[in-house]
Amino acid sequence: METSIIDMVRQVEFLYIRESTYSEKEWHSRLHSHYFTEIIYVLSGKGTFIGEDVSQTIKRKDIIIVDPFVSHTEISHDDTPLHYVVIGLTNIKLTDKKNQQTPFHVVTDYSEELIAILKPAIYEISHKKKGKERVLKNFCEIFLIRLLRETNFGIVPIEDVPERQTNRQLKLIKDYIDNHYKENLSLQFLEERFHLNRYQIIHYFKDTYGTTPIDYVTQRRIMNAQRLLEDTDYMIEEISAINGFSSQSYFSQVFKRMTDMTPSAYRQAQK
Incomplete structure (x- = not known):
């Protein structure tokens, strides 16, 4: 025994x-x-x-x-x-x-x-x-x-543990980002919350979704910023803060890098 x-x-x-x-x-x-x-x-x-x-x-x-x-x-x-x-x-x-x-x-x-x-x-x-x-x-x-x-x-x-566990955890991580992308998310936070090594998170997330978790956070923020620029009269500074950016200048820099337009130009183009 x-x-x-x-x-x-x-x-x-x-x-x-x-x-x-x-x-x-x-x-x-x-x-x-x-x-x-x-x-x-x-x-x-x-x-x-x-x-x-x-x-x-x-x-x-x-x-x-x-x-x-x-x-x-x-x-x-x-x-x-x-x-x-x-x-x-x-x-x-x-x-x-x-x-x-x-x-x-x-x-x-x-x-x-x-x-x-x-x-x-x-x-x-x-x-x-x-x-x-x-x-x-x-x-x-x-x-x-x-x-x-x-x-x-x-x-x-549990048979086939690594693949099943990883797929399930990746879905949980993605769902969490979708619901909390406006917050201050970091690899260390995701590592501690989901009990995966940060290098595993980066590798498997990118392999599955084509981008890293932190880049996905940025994508979700910019997507929401685009929606607010199209549908609201919020000032650009407010949109920056709503979406978790540390400053308006950094928000504008990231927005232009991802859309080839400044926030102001994007809003004007939607009219």
């Missing part, structure tokens, strides 16, 4: 381990999904976990396992904000041998001994020490082995 668990864990790629504390005042819950599996261990507090159309109260010592591509979020109660550790892992998903049909799984009142395992991991998270990533990976492995030993969960490999 021990060997089979070790073999299963070797299939896993650990993406991250993070510590989070959220209260309703500072965290606006929004349904989202990942291409990978998430494991959440609640250190303290109380709240509600929502996955697809199912909700469940969560509290201290609960473990929540969320399958890939499941829309989910958590709502922290004001008087008892959730404090938890979350682990992201890919190439596999965890299945409950007793109940495989739910979009997420909750193990209630799990062993408090895990807190002793996670405390040094939390220290590593908040301190930039040499070998940090390797140490955190080791803690994740220990956590996962304990979970597999002491519960009904097993590991199931």
Whole structure:
């Protein structure tokens, strides 16, 4: 049995381990999904976990396992904000041998001994020490082995993971840009939000959509600026600000580079 668990864990790629504390005042819950599996261990507090159309109260010592591509979020109660550790892992998903049909799984009142395992991991998270990533990976492995030993969960490999994961993540990134292109988006932000290396994001996004993510942000801004120049009487300075440009002069420079016209000339040509 021990060997089979070790073999299963070797299939896993650990993406991250993070510590989070959220209260309703500072965290606006929004349904989202990942291409990978998430494991959440609640250190303290109380709240509600929502996955697809199912909700469940969560509290201290609960473990929540969320399958890939499941829309989910958590709502922290004001008087008892959730404090938890979350682990992201890919190439596999965890299945409950007793109940495989739910979009997420909750193990209630799990062993408090895990807190002793996670405390040094939390220290590593908040301190930039040499070998940090390797140490955190080791803690994740220990956590996962304990979970597999002491519960009904097993590991199931996901076939064709890289291509399916990448395609799904690229769609999520593009949809996010379409809805937030007016904001200050950067590769670092996209990297942290979607858990892909920035070089992967650039390569796969350009291969799929013919442009880089940041160039796509600029394209969406200019497209919206064109619409505002055509349909509104907004001043050019206002249109620049609405679309997230740092200055009117930079907006005019980018606009001319992409359309071969200044904003003023473009507006005049539409009359």
